[in-house]
Amino acid sequence: MKQTAEIKHLFPMAAILTAVFLWGSSFSTMRMVLNVLDPMSAIFLRLFIASLCILPFTGKLFPRNYKRGDWKILGGMVLFQPCLYFTFESRALIYTTSSQAAIVSACLPLMVAVAAWIFLSEAINTKIIVGLVLSITGVVLLTLFQSRGAAAPNPVLGNSLELLAMVAACGYMILVKQLSSRYNTWTLTAMQVLGGTLFFLPGILPLLAADPAIWSSKLILLLLFLGPCVSLGAFGLYNYGIKTISVSKASICINLIPVTAILLGWIFLEETLNLKQGVAIGIVILGVGLSNHKSRN
Template identity: 45%
Template sequence: MTPTVRAHLALLLAMAIWGSSFIALKVAVGILHPMQVIFLRMLIGSVTFLLIMPLWRGGVRYQRGDWKWLLGMAAFEPCLYFVFEAMALQYTTASQAGMVTSMLPLMVAAGAWFFLREQISRYQWGGFLIAVAGVFWMSWHSEISETAPNPALGNFLEFMAMASAVGYTLLVKKLTSGYRPLFLTAMQTFVGTIFFLPLAMTQPWPESIAWSTWATLGYLGIVVTLGAYGLYNYALSQISATTTAGYTNLLPVFTLFFAMILLQETMNLQQWLAIGLVFAGVMISQRRVPALPLVAAIETPEEKPVQP
């Protein structure tokens, strides 16, 4: 199996995990304050990374000035990203929040073209637009539930989370030329733990936290933070940022699927047809992948990606 095929499989699995994370996060923020949920998620992820330190610590080739890109990466995600997303899920449903992620591929494609000089083929643009149309089709036929008191505000906050994800994706693409994907994932988790600690401490804590809530937090901290981010960062080390971001069109599909199973939400025929359109758009966007220049607008020595 070639590295490119492994990257595509890693992305597919990462999208499935991230799709389920909207459900888990929606459940958790209904019990704890959003900042407490994110802090505990980051803390659990950090402890996990400390336990597997030999897997990600070696092979780091630090270059002068990289601290600002590493810090910027973590500032975009998890810091700003999770601030916006946790707030968004207080006002909108998990399904609608997942649908807003359809804007990410187009935003990343524009950013990659501008900053990384990546070439965008007509298949990619066409596939992205078809997938976005499918997501809007799903959104148009979705129903507002009691758990979405202000979906317009919630969806706007989710859009701001996607803007943060664009900055994160472009910086990770730059950094994977010299750093292992797991190292970058560990770095963002440690910084996120420090960032969210004071925010979590400003909120009143419950007297006790149920085991079911801890299980949800454990899933977010270990499976999502370590698994999904690790897989996504690995894919970015092998294929272009634009191609990688194209897979996020599958997030609304996975989110609706898990919401149907875990939250007993239902989907009508129109939504099922829209899901098929999303898959078609992703397949078209992957039809032809242009050669990837790894040199960003901010000059970086050209190196081969380090295998995790």
């Protein structure tokens, strides 16, 4: 029985880790897209492409277990993620460096753990606390050990916007946990993608006035990755995983995003990875592993 329970735990955790991998790989991809497109236009396109992929299945995804009053929770979920989250984070990276933004984002698991304790009555045991502290410490060290980049034009504003993005992400995780027991994973994902597409619809205006020469095969491939794989696939996998794993444990995995981004940059883009960064990565992985480890009786 224990072995069966552990196997059932592995699938949702694998889904969350895959989502984290996709989100981590999207950082460099999104930066390349933002070199060509306005942030509003880039977000609209990735969500619009994801919407086209899920549109043929919307008939099967229509919520049949709708409970009166759920529109408030569903609307809040869509508002938090992707609407407010993408709005705040895309602007934050204009004013602050990615390293500083990563340090700010490390507070998300702590925010989620407290919110889950207050609103979902989730218990916070010693392993979760230690894993949380280790993962946050690792992310802070990882960003501090990075090589210096361009100066941030307004770090206070940028970091404040990133903090608001983390508040939105925290709200999203709490609401998804409440909804996941009644709604299909892909129903929630479809609502996020379609709702986000409508929210960022004004992003189509700069595209209408853009030079047709910007539509290179590279840009199209990047958008195809960000749409179906990241905006659709990662959301769906994370929503699936959070159905059975506590919000506190799932949120700690978010600290693997900067780890993924740096490792992929080292492997595929020949970016430097020093020994201190390697140690910091090990600390983050240790923290995530410890928080999700089940004790054997």
